[in-house]
Amino acid sequence: MLAYASNDVAMLIPLYYRLRKHLKEIGRLSWVEEESQALALAPVSFEPPVIPKINGTADLSPRQMAVLDALVAHRELVASSKDTPRFKVIGDAAILRLAQEMPMNYEALKAIPGIPRPILYHSREWLEIIRKPPKLVSKEPEVPFSPPPPPNPAVATRINRLRLWRSETAEKLGLKTGLLLPQRLLNPIAVMGPSTIEELANIEGIMNWRVQNFGVSILQALEITDLSLINNANQ
CATH class of the missing domain: 1.10.150.80 (HRDC domain)
Incomplete structure (x- = not known):
């Protein structure tokens, strides 16, 4: 097992250089470097183990x-x-x-x-x-259900356009859609509705490589959306 593990680790170094060379050849090395730097700078949090809930506690004091x-x-x-x-x-x-x-x-x-x-x-x-008298835990009061507010039509339309753009572009590039434009970015972009590269670049988490390589096409997708909304409103 130790020999297997050591050989596995030894292969990582040549694999790193092969992947780096390939990414450089296809012009995507900077994409990976920026994403990797963001991961390295992300704060590390050590969460305590998740304590499962036990069924049958309704009648407990x-x-x-x-x-x-x-x-x-x-x-x-x-x-x-x-x-x-x-x-x-x-x-x-x-x-x-x-x-x-x-x-x-x-x-x-x-x-x-x-x-x-x-x-x-x-x-x-x-x-x-x-x-030992532990700290008493009061049962959480039931919160009355309230339905979420109806989605903003403009935001919903932009999200749909972004998803369409993402699917088409990812297929052309051979990328997974979540790598090209993660789900977490769809709503912030749709809510802000940027009309310039500068506005798009100010969205948290967008990354420079996305703005530089796809900023114009993202804005074009949003512009088509806004034009369709204006036309629908005028009809």
């Missing part, structure tokens, strides 16, 4: 919910430290019963059906979590 949250968080730590799936530490059904019963001693813990042996073996740390 705030105290039981707080205990459940603490138990689930501890399960994540144990699973991570042992590099094992969380269900092998303790399953959702068993951890929910712990929160419902809230045992205060070993005998009460042992009496709960379905508690795994490792939990009983390390009962002290699990019981301490249950005994």
Whole structure:
């Protein structure tokens, strides 16, 4: 395995030079360099592990919910430290019963059906979590549903034109549409409706290579859109 891994890494260096040469030949090296620089400068954030929601909590009291949250968080730590799936530490059904019963001693813990042996073996740390008054978690109030506002016709039309331009241009260049113009840029461009290269360049995340190589054709697509809107309004 080590030999396989080292050979795999060794191939990356010649592959880098081959790709670099190819990108330079087709005039796209600057595109990749700018995108790579943006990725390198992006802030790195270390998110804590996502704690899954447990089903069947509707009838839990705030105290039981707080205990459940603490138990689930501890399960994540144990699973991570042992590099094992969380269900092998303790399953959702068993951890929910712990929160419902809230045992205060070993005998009460042992009496709960379905508690795994490792939990009983390390009962002290699990019981301490249950005994320790955790911060109470209030259940989130239900927010009444409100439908989103109707889309702006001009913005919707521009988005459609941008998608059409993106599909046609990407096919000609042999690129994926998401590389040519990512989904995250469609709405900002459509909302702003730039009419000059300078306005287009001011859109966050647009990248210089897109503006320099495709700015004019993007503006032309938007101009056709605005002309069609004007014609429809005059009819």
